[in-house]
Amino acid sequence: MRVALLYPEVYDMARFRERRREFPPFGVLYLASVLEGAGHEAVVLQIRPDHLTLDLRGFDAVGFSVASSATYGFMTAARASSQISEGTLVMVGGVHANFYPNDALRDFGADVVCEGESEETILEVLDRAVGGGPVRGVAGTRWIEDGEIRHGPPRVLMRDIDQLPLPARHLLPVEDVVMSDRLAGRDVDMAHVMFSRGCPFPCSFCAAGQTRIQYRSGASARAELSDLIDRYGVGGFAIVDDNFVVNKRKVADICDAVADLDLAWSALSRVDTVNRALLKTMAASGCIEIKYGVESGSEQLLRAMRKNTTRDQIKAAFAATADAGIGAKAFIIHGYPGENRQTTDETISLLGELGPSLTRVSLFRFTPLPGTQVYADPARHGLRGLHTQPDWDGDWSKFHIHHNDRHWWGSPEDWAELDDSYRRLRGFIEDHWGAQG
Numbered sequence: 341m342r343v344a345l346l347y348p349e350v351y352d353m354a355r356f357r358e359r360r361r362e363f364p365p366f367g368v369l370y371l372a373s374v375l376e377g378a379g380h381e382a383v384v385l386q387i388r389p390d391h392l393t394l395d396l397r398g399f400d401a402v403g404f405s406v407a408s409s410a411t412y413g414f415m416t417a418a419r420a421s422s423q424i425s426e427g428t429l430v431m432v433g434g435v436h437a438n439f440y441p442n443d444a445l446r447d448f449g450a451d452v453v454c455e456g457e458s459e460e461t462i463l464e465v466l467d468r469a470v471g472g473g474p475v476r477g478v479a480g481t482r483w484i485e486d487g488e489i490r491h492g493p494p495r496v497l498m499r500d501i502d503q504l505p506l507p508a509r510h511l512l513p514v515e516d517v518v519m520s521d522r523l524a525g526r527d528v529d530m531a532h533v534m535f536s537r538g539c540p541f542p543c544s545f546c547a548a549g550q551t552r553i554q555y556r557s558g559a560s561a562r563a564e565l566s567d568l569i570d571r572y573g574v575g576g577f578a579i580v581d582d583n584f585v586v587n588k589r590k591v592a593d594i595c596d597a598v599a600d601l602d603l604a605w606s607a608l609s610r611v612d613t614v615n616r617a618l619l620k621t622m623a624a625s626g627c628i629e630i631k632y633g634v635e636s637g638s639e640q641l642l643r644a645m646r647k648n649t650t651r652d653q654i655k656a657a658f659a660a661t662a663d664a665g666i667g668a669k670a671f672i673i674h675g676y677p678g679e680n681r682q683t684t685d686e687t688i689s690l691l692g693e694l695g696p697s698l699t700r701v702s703l704f705r706f707t708p709l710p711g712t713q714v715y716a717d718p719a720r721h722g723l724r725g726l727h728t729q730p731d732w733d734g735d736w737s738k739f740h741i742h743h744n745d746r747h748w749w750g751s752p753e754d755w756a757e758l759d760d761s762y763r764r765l766r767g768f769i770e771d772h773w774g775a776q777g
Contacts, residue, residue, distance in 0.1 A: 341400040341466055342381045345372055346418065348411035349388045363532035363580050364516055367434060367458075368405045369507035374459045377505050380466065384511040387411075392418040397425045401466060404448055406434035409547075409710040413736035419448050429469050433458050435547065439711035441482050442489050451475055453482040456495050457537075459504060497552060501537060502560040506567060514572065523576045524606055524629035524667055525700070530576040531568050535561050535594055539582040541610065543633075544646045544713035545673060545706065548582050555590040558597025565601055576604035576626075585609035585630070588618050595625035604628045611657035612649050619664035629667040629699070632657060637690030638683035641676055646713070651690055662697035670698055672769075674762050675706035677714070677721040677749045684761035688768050701769045705762060707744045722749040 347365040365384070372382035385394060392414060396402050402424055406415050424430065433454040437444035441453045452475050454461045461480040468475050476483050480495025498504075509517045509531075523530040538553040539546070568574045584607040585591055606629040607622075614630070622630070634654055635647055642649055661668040672687060691698060708715045708723050718726055725748060726732065738746055747755040 341470060342383070342398065343375055343401045343403065343466070344383050344385055344396055344399040345403045345405060346385050346387050346394075346415075347405045348407055348415055349386050363578070364507070364509065364512060365405065365407060366507055366532075366534050366580075367407065368403075369509060369511070370459055370504060371403070371405075371462055372508035372511055373505040374463060375466075376508060378463055378466075382508065382511065384508070387415060387418045389414045392421050394418065394422040396428070397423050399424075399428060401429040401431065401469065403431040403433065403454075403462070404450075406432065406436040406444065408739070409436045409439075410737055410740040412436050413734070416447050429465075429475065431462070431465065436710065439547070441491075445482055445484060445489060451483060452478070455480050455482065457497060458495075460498070461495055497554065501554045502557050506564050507534075509571075518572045518574060523578055523604060524669075526576070526604065526628070528575045528604060529573065530578060530604075531572060531574050532580050533561070533564060533568075533577050534581055535579055536581045536584055536586075536590075540586065541583065542646045542713070544644075545635075545676060545709070546582075547709045547711040553583070553586050555587060556594070558593040558595075561594045562597040562601070565598055565603060569601065569603075574603070576628075579605065579607035581608065583608060583610060583613075583633075585613045585618070588613075588615070592618060592621050595621050595627075599625040602626065606631065608633070610649065611654045614657055614660065616660045616664070619660055619666060623664045623666050627666050629669055630661055631669040631671060631702075632661075634670040634690075635673045636676070636679075636683065637687035638679075639686075641678055641683050644678055645673075645676055651693075654690065655693060658694050658697040667699040668694075668697055669700040669702065670694070672701060672703045672765075673706050674703060674765055675748070675758055677706075677723070679706070679761065680754075680757055681761050684765050688765060691768065691772070698773070701773045703766055703769055704741055705744045706748065707739055707741050707746075708748055709739055709741070724748065 345368040347368045368384055372384055375382040404415055404419060406412055430450045431452050431454060432444045432448040432450045437453055438455050441455055445453045452465055461478060464478045465475050477492050479493045482489055482491040518529050518531055520529055521527055536553055536555045538551060539548045540551050540553055565577060603626050605626050608631045611632050635645060636642055639650055658668045714721055715726060
């Protein structure tokens, strides 16, 4: 079958509104590789807000990947305006579809929604389509039958994600694969990779796709990096996993396997999952930066977020990271329900205490992301403007985390205090670390 996989263009609006490309659409790239391995022809197509109408009449199947809720609006618009032949199998999946599969099924007029890991699911769906039978009953799918939404059994997570082929980067322009100035501020050609899936931690602001973490082996990671060196001549890589440093043994295995490739790299971590021995192992394998989800200097807010880390843990992790010779970047979220002048002052004081062990900072304003715990309980947090509420305005783009100044909760007085506090925090960060992404 000839299959089109559509994904949304998403700009990284960090560095305070500087438009930069995001990392490649790994979801559709893995699906494309699996399809090619099974003998199907896969084409990867980008949907942009200013280019929504595509001629898809030459395809046997079309899959819409909704990578974030912020892109849901223009992805459904693309479905409505694009030309698709009658009888073409229409599929939808991705982050938003995982959280709200029934809505996605209806809004896309899809034959099937694929939930969760879809590499095995999509092959079974296409096998049924090729055989001329109804695309119903496949594990991990939903469909409409006799006017009602039905679903198959849950899809069991793969035990071994090493079995997956490498993502089909060859289907993208080189400039969407290899980037410069995206690795800890260094001017080095680099690529993005995924070495694990999932995150087991319960942070209430995070829309993690799955709570069980799966790791690739060191041998698998080395094979992908060797391929990136051979194909593109990269000098570094960034691991974009939700939370790479969870299982210390698995992380050390990957580090040992790639150490002699002489690549600089970065990854994301919590502050309470690293230790000095692991940090030195990471540094020896080329790690130059760890991006820590610090979120706040207020332990009250950290508890409310279900982050459940402490100021002492944060300071210890940054000190150990600096001692290992690795740069440490902090992600900060400002404006979670309950934020005020005092909690902002606590964040400013923590950043000051981290001193030279803190090399970069990315500041985000709180956005209640669909699919998160905080989004699911708006009454408790006083949230408004959500798609589950009667006054929903239909604007999905407001759930973009990189350009958001909306008043999501509280009174006008709360917002005035919050806005003033944010500007003080942002000014402090820019004065000490510059306008960084």
